[in-house]
Amino acid sequence: MNTEYLLQLADKNILFVAERKPVVMQKGKGMYLYDTEGNKYLDFIGGWAVNALGHSPQAITKALKKQSSLLVNCSPSFYNQAMLEFSELITKVSGLERVFFCSTGAEANESAIKLARKYGQKFKKGAYKIISFENSFHGRTLSTMAMSGKNAFKPLFEPKTQGFIHLPLNDIDAIKKNVNEEICAVILEPIQGEGGVREADVPFVNSLRELCVNNNVLLIMDEIQTGLGRTGKMFAYEHYGILPDILTLGKGIGGGFPLAAMLAHEKLNIFEKGEQGGTYSSQPLGMAVGYAVLQDIIKRNLADNANKIGNMIIAQLNGLSRKYPIKDIRGKGLLLAFDTDGENAARIVDMAFELGLILNSPGPSSIRIIPPLTVKEKHVFSFMEILEKVLKSVYS
Numbered sequence: 001m002n003t004e005y006l007l008q009l010a011d012k013n014i015l016f017v018a019e020r021k022p023v024v025m026q027k028g029k030g031m032y033l034y035d036t037e038g039n040k041y042l043d044f045i046g047g048w049a050v051n052a053l054g055h056s057p058q059a060i061t062k063a064l065k066k067q068s069s070l071l072v073n074c075s076p077s078f079y080n081q082a083m084l085e086f087s088e089l090i091t092k093v094s095g096l097e098r099v100f101f102c103s104t105g106a107e108a109n110e111s112a113i114k115l116a117r118k119y120g121q122k123f124k125k126g127a128y129k130i131i132s133f134e135n136s137f138h139g140r141t142l143s144t145m146a147m148s149g150k151n152a153f154k155p156l157f158e159p160k161t162q163g164f165i166h167l168p169l170n171d172i173d174a175i176k177k178n179v180n181e182e183i184c185a186v187i188l189e190p191i192q193g194e195g196g197v198r199e200a201d202v203p204f205v206n207s208l209r210e211l212c213v214n215n216n217v218l219l220i221m222d223e224i225q226t227g228l229g230r231t232g233k234m235f236a237y238e239h240y241g242i243l244p245d246i247l248t249l250g251k252g253i254g255g256g257f258p259l260a261a262m263l264a265h266e267k268l269n270i271f272e273k274g275e276q277g278g279t280y281s282s283q284p285l286g287m288a289v290g291y292a293v294l295q296d297i298i299k300r301n302l303a304d305n306a307n308k309i310g311n312m313i314i315a316q317l318n319g320l321s322r323k324y325p326i327k328d329i330r331g332k333g334l335l336l337a338f339d340t341d342g343e344n345a346a347r348i349v350d351m352a353f354e355l356g357l358i359l360n361s362p363g364p365s366s367i368r369i370i371p372p373l374t375v376k377e378k379h380v381f382s383f384m385e386i387l388e389k390v391l392k393s394v395y396s
């Protein structure tokens with residue numbers, strides 16, 4: 001099938017939700033994607049922080065092959081072996097005792113909203129309000145859109161789910177002023193990913209943790225983007241030396257397979273029959289993939305690799321910033337961003353793509369770098385070579 005024909009199918013059949021480039025991706029291997037014309041792209045967004053192990057990694061293809069010949073699905077009425085094996089691994093690694101599995105990040109955050117409200121009902125006289133942060137992103141279901149602090153979401157799809165209060169990040173006084181008997185939880189991205197790679201600072205998170213304990217408020221960490229090695233530690237909460245009460249994971253957990261999870265402390269094992277579930281909750285293929293991906297991240301020390309290569313990228317970008325107007329180089333591990341002079345981000349992303357490098361711009365002036373955790377030094381050199389070519393033609 002030729003590309004032109006495939007693009008006609010796109011025009012004719014696909015419901016519009018996003019502007020996409022007129023190329024059709026056909027296969028992926030390691031750090032590279034290939035389109036139907038045979039063009040090769042160095043992938044520095046890894047499916048938006050999803051392809052933790054790169055494209056079509058052995059861990060995933062092997063797990064899918066084995067599990068799909070054993071058991072594809074058995075309904076949520078039964079436990080399955082893969083689910084129990086994965087539950088043991090992920091609760092051990094995270095330090096949270098209970099896990100609920102689902103398919104997408106938004107669904108994991110919906111579960112966290114429900115669990116926080118359940119906690120409020122049971123232990124805090126019906127408290128149901130949740131504090132989240134300006135510029136945060138928590139998903140695209142109606143409730144997670146309402147919880148997100150993204151300005152572009154504000155006018156959409158009224159009426160909104162009620163009960164979310166948006167406060168500025170890193171401002172503990174704003175939290176103090178707003179915490180009361182009606183608040184059941186605070187939800188925080190340790191580093192805001194879609195918001196442009198903005199970090200919650202250490203004193204703020206430590207004060208927030210204490211404030212939550214003192215006011216019987218749950219601390220939910222949305223580590224859908226930051227979790228599982230991405231920031232140079234297994235979980236970003238380790239940078240602060242704290243544990244959340246509820247943790248949501250997605251993206252990298254399945255390495256590209258639709259998988260997500262909500263973890264919680266033992267005291268939050270409080271859902272009653274019928275209150276939460278899902279046809280694909282703990283679906284065996286996802287469980288086998290999740291187990292294989294997490295084992296691989298541990299075995300290959302990919303959090304350390306994220307830290308090492310992330311530092312190398314930061315050093316290289318600092319070098320570039322002496323020649324070209326790029327600034328505010330920020331982030332941790334392999335969740336990095338920098339700002340460009342003027343609103344040039346979209347142009348830079350387009351030009352890089354033409355030269356075979358995939359980047360992302362979360363805002364008109366910022367470029368985000370979120371490659372697979374398996375990225376090597378040689379890929380960073382190729383990335384820098386193309387980026388410098390682009391910056392040269394934009395700024396001179």
Ligand SMILES: *Cc1c(COP(=O)(O)O)cnc(C)c1O
Pocket residue numbers: 103104105106107109137138139140189193194222223224225250251
């Ligand atoms: C991507 C993301 C989500 C939503 O995950 P989906 O799988 O797209 O539903 C939620 N929170 C954060 C921090 C994310 O980065």
